[in-house]
Amino acid sequence: MTDTTASSAPGAVESPFKREIGIKRRYAAEKRFQAYGLIAISLGLIFLLLLLWSVVSKGYTAFEQTSINLPITFSQNIIDPKGDRSDTAILMANYPKLATDAIVKVLGINPDDKNAVREAGQMISASSRTQLRDMVLSDPDIIGKTVPVWVLATDKVDSALKGQVDLSVDESRRKISDQQVQWMREMTADGAMKMRFNTGLFTNGASSRAESAGVGVAIIGSLYMMLIVLVLALPIGVAASIYLEEFAPKNRWADIIEVNINNLAAVPSIVFGLLGLAVFINFAGLPRSASLVGGLVLTLMTLPTIIIATRAALKAVPPSIRSAALGLGASKTQMVFHHVLPLAAPGILTGTIIGLAQALGETAPLLLIGMVAFVVGYPASPLDPATALPVQIYMWANEAERAFVERTSGAIIILLAFLAVMNITAIILRRRFERRW
Amino acid sequence: MKTLKLTAAALVASAAFAGTAVARDQVQIAGSSTVLPYAKIVAETFGETFPNFKTPVVESGGSSGGLKEFCKGVGTDTIDIANASRQIRDKEVAACAEAGVTEIQEIRIGYDGIVFATDINGPDFVLEPADVYKALAAQIIVDGKLVDNPNMKWSDVDAKFPDWDIAAYIPGEKHGTREVFEEKVLAIGCEATGDLKAKMDSGMDEDAAEDSCIAVRKDGGAVDIDGDYTETLARIDANKTGVGVFGLAFYENNADKLKVATMSGVTPSTESIASGEYPVSRPLFFYVKKAHLGVIPGLQEYVEFFTSDQMIGPDSPLAEYGLVAAPEEEREEVRQNFVDGKML
Numbered sequence: 001m002t003d004t005t006a007s008s009a010p011g012a013v014e015s016p017f018k019r020e021i022g023i024k025r026r027y028a029a030e031k032r033f034q035a036y037g038l039i040a041i042s043l044g045l046i047f048l049l050l051l052l053w054s055v056v057s058k059g060y061t062a063f064e065q066t067s068i069n070l071p072i073t074f075s076q077n078i079i080d081p082k083g084d085r086s087d088t089a090i091l092m093a094n095y096p097k098l099a100t101d102a103i104v105k106v107l108g109i110n111p112d113d114k115n116a117v118r119e120a121g122q123m124i125s126a127s128s129r130t131q132l133r134d135m136v137l138s139d140p141d142i143i144g145k146t147v148p149v150w151v152l153a154t155d156k157v158d159s160a161l162k163g164q165v166d167l168s169v170d171e172s173r174r175k176i177s178d179q180q181v182q183w184m185r186e187m188t189a190d191g192a193m194k195m196r197f198n199t200g201l202f203t204n205g206a207s208s209r210a211e212s213a214g215v216g217v218a219i220i221g222s223l224y225m226m227l228i229v230l231v232l233a234l235p236i237g238v239a240a241s242i243y244l245e246e247f248a249p250k251n252r253w254a255d256i257i258e259v260n261i262n263n264l265a266a267v268p269s270i271v272f273g274l275l276g277l278a279v280f281i282n283f284a285g286l287p288r289s290a291s292l293v294g295g296l297v298l299t300l301m302t303l304p305t306i307i308i309a310t311r312a313a314l315k316a317v318p319p320s321i322r323s324a325a326l327g328l329g330a331s332k333t334q335m336v337f338h339h340v341l342p343l344a345a346p347g348i349l350t351g352t353i354i355g356l357a358q359a360l361g362e363t364a365p366l367l368l369i370g371m372v373a374f375v376v377g378y379p380a381s382p383l384d385p386a387t388a389l390p391v392q393i394y395m396w397a398n399e400a401e402r403a404f405v406e407r408t409s410g411a412i413i414i415l416l417a418f419l420a421v422m423n424i425t426a427i428i429l430r431r432r433f434e435r436r437w
Numbered sequence: 438m439k440t441l442k443l444t445a446a447a448l449v450a451s452a453a454f455a456g457t458a459v460a461r462d463q464v465q466i467a468g469s470s471t472v473l474p475y476a477k478i479v480a481e482t483f484g485e486t487f488p489n490f491k492t493p494v495v496e497s498g499g500s501s502g503g504l505k506e507f508c509k510g511v512g513t514d515t516i517d518i519a520n521a522s523r524q525i526r527d528k529e530v531a532a533c534a535e536a537g538v539t540e541i542q543e544i545r546i547g548y549d550g551i552v553f554a555t556d557i558n559g560p561d562f563v564l565e566p567a568d569v570y571k572a573l574a575a576q577i578i579v580d581g582k583l584v585d586n587p588n589m590k591w592s593d594v595d596a597k598f599p600d601w602d603i604a605a606y607i608p609g610e611k612h613g614t615r616e617v618f619e620e621k622v623l624a625i626g627c628e629a630t631g632d633l634k635a636k637m638d639s640g641m642d643e644d645a646a647e648d649s650c651i652a653v654r655k656d657g658g659a660v661d662i663d664g665d666y667t668e669t670l671a672r673i674d675a676n677k678t679g680v681g682v683f684g685l686a687f688y689e690n691n692a693d694k695l696k697v698a699t700m701s702g703v704t705p706s707t708e709s710i711a712s713g714e715y716p717v718s719r720p721l722f723f724y725v726k727k728a729h730l731g732v733i734p735g736l737q738e739y740v741e742f743f744t745s746d747q748m749i750g751p752d753s754p755l756a757e758y759g760l761v762a763a764p765e766e767e768r769e770e771v772r773q774n775f776v777d778g779k780m781l
Contacts (some may be wrong), residue, residue, distance in 0.1 A: 091488055126754075130485050166693045169557065173692040208477040285514050288465060289494055367498070370467065370506075374477045376484055376492035377463075385463065385494040395497070398665040400474070400690040 055416070059409025065198040065211060066158040068124065068187060070102035073146040074136060085140060095132040099124045099151055106192055107183055116179070123180055125152035127212035152200070153193065155210035155403035157184055161195070164402050201410060205376045206387065206395070210403035213396070215411050217375050221291045221386030222360060222418075228295025228382065229302050229359050234352055236299075237306030238341075244307075245314040246336050265304035272301045273365030281369060288370035289385035297369060298359040305358065309351020313344040346433035353426040357419050363390045389415045461513040464493035464736050468503025468520030469613060470665060471549060471684060472721050475755050476520055479743045482754065483735075486742070490735035495520075500613045507724060508533035517729045517736050521722045522549070522613035530781060540727035541781045544740065545771055547749050548761035550685035550710040550718045551617055553698040556677045560599050562698035566716070568594055570626025572603050573659045575652040578635040586654045601678040607653065608682055609663035617719045618682060619651040622700075625716070627651075670694065685710065686759020710761040711751075718761065727780060744772050 076083065078101075079093040100121035101111075109116045128151040135149070136142055156176045159165045161184060171178050187193035204214030248254050276297035280286045286293050317340050325335040366372060372391050379386040387395075393415065396408040466476055476495045484492030498506070500521040507519035508529060525543070533541060553564055571577055571594045577586050591598035608614040627633045627650030636646040653659045662669045666687040673681045673695070680698070685705055688695055697705060700717055709715040723743075730737050742748060749755050751762045762768070 092486075126482075169693045173557075175690065175692075206477075208474060208481050281514070282509075287461065287514065288516070289496065370465075370496050372497060373467075374473070374480065374495035376481055385465075398470070398497075398667055400666065400687040402690070 055409050055412050059406055059411075059413045061162050061164075062201060062406040062410025062413075063198050064195040065200065066153040066161050066193060067150045067196045068103065068153050068193045069148055069150050070099060070106060070124075070192075071146050072098050072102045072132065072149045072151075074098065074132075074143045075101075076144050079136060079143055090136055090140070091133065093133070093136075095129045095136075096121065096124070096126065098132055099128045107186070119177060119179055120183065123153055123157050123183065125154050125211045126209060127152055127207070150196065152211045153184075155401055156180075157193075158211055159402045160184060161188065161193075162406070164406070201407070202414075205378065206374050206392070207376065208374075210399070210401050210407060213404070213407060215389060215392050215414060217378055218387045218389045218392035218411075219414075220379055221294070221371070221375075222388045224291035224379065224382045224386065225295040225298055225388060226356055226360060228292065229299050229356060230352070232296070232299045233302045233306050233355065237303050237352075238310050238348060240303075241307050241310035241314060242336060242341070245311050246332070246340070261304050261307055265308060268364070269301055269362050270364040270368070272297050273368035275300065276365060277368045287383055287385075289373050289375070290383050291371070291379060291386045291388075292382040293369045294366055294371050294386075294388065295382065297365045298362060301362065301365065302355040302359050305355035306348075306352055309354070310344070310348045313347025313351065314340060316347060317343045343435060346430050349433075350426045350430045353422050353429070357422045357426075360388075360418060360422070361390050361415065363388070363394055366391055389418070462734050463491040464518065464733055464739050465496075465516045466493055466518040466520060466723075467496035467498050467506050467516050468518075468723070469500040469522040469721075470497045471500075471522040471613060472520035472546070472723065473497045474686065474758060475546065475721070475760055476723070478754050478758060479739075479748050482748070483739055483742050487735065487738060490738065493735070493739055504529050504724070505532075507726065508536055508538055510536045511538055511726065511728045513733070515726075517726055517733050518740075519724045521724065522719065523616060524720075524722060525724060525781070538726060538728075542725040542727055542775060542779065543781055544723050544725060544744060544775060545763065545767070546721050546723065546743065546760070547755065547763050548710055548718050549721050549759075550705045550707075550715060550761060551614055551621075552683050552685055552688050552705045552717070553680055553700065554673070554683055554688055554695040555680050555698065556673055557694055557696050559677065559696055561696070562680070563597060563702070564698045564700050565629070566622045566626035566701065567629040568598070568626070569622050570630060570632070570650070571595075573605055573607070573653055574623060574627070574632075574650065575654045576649060577630075578632045581635070583636065583639055586656075586658070589658070599678075603658040604676055604679045605659045606662050606669045606672045606679055606681040607659055608669075609661040612663075613719075614682070614684065617717065621717045621719075623651045623653075684759070685761070689759050707756065707759070707761045711764070720763075721760070725775075727778065740775060741772075744768070744775060 075098065078097050079095075080086075080089045082089065100117065103120050103124060104111055104117055107120055109120055111117060131151060132149070135147075153161075156165075157180065160167060160176050160181060165174055165176065167174070167176075167181060176184075184193065200212055201214045202219070203216045204212055205217035207213040244254065244257065276293055280293045280296055281288060286296075321339050321343065322335055325339045326332070330338065363372070366388055370385075371387055372395065373385060373387055374395070375385050375387050377384075389411065393408055393411045396404045396411060464480075466480070473495060480493040480495050484490070496503075496516075500519075500523055503516075503519040504521060504525060506516050509515045525541070530541070533539070553562065553569070555562055571586075572588055572591065574586055576583055577588075578584075579587060588594050588603060590600055590602055592600045594603075607618060624633075624647065627636075633646055633650055636649055637643060641649060653661075660672070662672070666681075666683050669681040669683060670687075670691060673679050681695075683691075683695070685707070688697055688705075699705075700715060703709050703715045705715045705717075710718045725736070725740055730740075746768065747753055749760065749762055749768060753760075753762070756762050763771070
């Protein structure tokens with residue numbers, strides 16, 4: 001300070017208003033910088049919009065599925081010719097025949113025209129077998145009655161109706177015949193065939209038939225895994241960070257641990273998959289494809305994220321709070337659990353939710369522990385085989401049938417919706433509970 | 438404090454699961470992505486037809502990956518069936534034996550064709566293995582000398598082809614399909630053009646000459662696709678003058694977008710492959726752990742169901758999807774071998 005006063009000799013004082021201090025240049029620099037920022041943000045937004053547009057424009061049709069309303073006669077002769085109502089008869093009956101008979105009647109086809117009957121039958125999804133069987137099982141008295149039932153059309157009809165198949169090419173080059181297209185148009189015109197909301201997309205498990213494939217098993221598998229991650233990673237992560245931040249001596253070991261945690265957060269997730277395969281499946285003998293193993297692997301992956309976020313949240317609590325608590329006679333444990341932790345909780349929650357969202361979108365480690373699999377049945381517990389949402393997307397993306405294209409995008413929309421809900425929750429929690437000093 | 442207690446409880450609970458191999462009531466399958474769609478159809482239909490058994494779980498992961506899992510040992514924590522788009526290798530049989538998997542039953546389910554296809558609006562491609570070799574090999578013989586492949590356009594290969602830059606999308610090296618492409622197209626073409634002999638005459642020993650025959654050019658004319666056929670299709674969509682290699686089933690499901698090339702004058706179809714006229718095809722397999730039969734509920738029934746004519750016969754859902762059914766006697770033999778317990 002003394003130097004500056006000494007060096008400014010009297011008489012050399014220039015009016016600060018006249019001196020050239022580069023105001024124009026500095027304003028220009030600021031404008032330029034703002035422009036760069038705006039360009040960066042708009043580029044980001046454009047790519048986001050492109051992504052969303054490509055997913056939504058391809059995927060919104062997946063939420064509707066073509067169904068056919070058929071008056072199905074549950075004929076005694078076909079279901080239970082012996083009339084003994086035995087379980088095997090009812091389980092093994094030729095239910096697709098019921099549906100075929102019904103559609104033949106609706107379309108007015110001559111039942112002796114074998115080819116036409118076969119083609120008409122091929123328009124109905126093979127999932128009608130279980131659908132009709134379940135109806136008979138739940139109410140055996142239905143046998144002998146005629147009931148209108150909405151059955152699914154096959155994915156070929158569905159894709160054609162949605163305009164995803166080029167119908168102008170020769171009949172032999174597509175999976176739906178001209179005759180079937182004509183029937184499809186007739187039935188659509190008189191209301192027997194129409195698009196209905198696709199509840200199966202949310203409730204069904206995997207299926208080789210596009211029309212009855214759904215993400216139900218994947219959602220349950222993902223939920224199990226999120227639950228396991230939450231139950232394991234949150235307490236372990238928070239305990240580790242509290243110890244490191246509040247109790248551990250600040251020495252070389254603490255530094256080594258810190259470096260390692262930060263490193264772990266950046267390790268590619270496939271490495272955790274390998275670890276999971278070696279430790280949980282080969283060594284501990286846990287079942288393959290089970291969401292328990294998936295949850296454990298994702299826990300390992302999420303732990304560093306949670307620890308880093310929790311430590312940051314603990315650091316953000318002002319030291320005055322700690323000093324005040326200690327000064328009033330609280331023990332260190334009391335200080336942490338009564339004062340520091342409650343104040344850090346919003347930050348911890350945010351970090352946990354972001355870690356969970358990350359885990360929700362993970363596929364690579366699941367590949368190695370057998371969760372990239374075709375699973376039809378619902379998992380009753382985390383020990384049963386299951387898949388996860390991103391895995392289902394990956395598997396559908398590799399399918400040959402046209403109808404899986406829209407389902408892939410549809411599943412992406414569902415996953416994005418889950419992620420959005422989780423991230424919005426994180427923001428709301430932070431807004432509501434965060435305290436600023 | 439409550440949370441801490443809960444954590445402890447959770448840890449104990451998860452530790453309790455560990456170490457106890459859980460009894461399994463569900464067939465577990467892994468392997469080839471080519472066989473996967475067929476296995477999925479069978480598994481699903483099996484689950485619907487036999488409500489007393491759970492639907493088998495089918496993982497993908499490639500033929501090699503599946504066989505590796507398969508050879509981990511015997512017991513309920515290992516898989517029961519490995520799907521493969523090629524025959525099991527001696528090395529793998531040895532690895533299996535080392536882990537205690539000595540009783541392996543081989544089931545041949547049918548055949549799969551490999552086809553070349555272009556965009557639907559392209560001209561007709563009439564291919565010979567020799568044409569493919571001349572277009573895609575890394576080094577060919579020109580005027581008696583071994584040179585880096587000079588053909589940049591299809592019309593350079595033969596005047597019958599369009600004036601297109603050579604851009605072929607072929608399966609990457611981790612795919613079983615690549616082996617078939619090399620053996621049944623490139624190697625044959627190499628022999629047909631006389632290059633194999635010329636290469637051997639120029640001082641290469643037989644192995645080196647054969648390796649040189651199936652080496653694919655790396656200058657951009659041939660692009661390895663490591664993903665699935667959906668990726669190849671996307672490439673053809675983007676580059677209308679590209680030529681892609683597909684499985685027959687995939688082509689048939691996307692015939693409104695693709696035009697198939699004939700090979701040696703034969704159009705690929707289930708009929709021409711079944712009769713053996715179309716040359717580029719291969720058998721598909723799955724392998725069963727005999728020690729698991731009778732232990733895992735439904736395994737025996739699943740194999741019997743898979744090999745029945747209602748699944749792999751000429752008029753079956755698998756054939757409809759694109760599997761080329763084996764001849765009647767061969768299917769009968771496969772079933773008989775399984776019943777007899779014939780092992781590798």
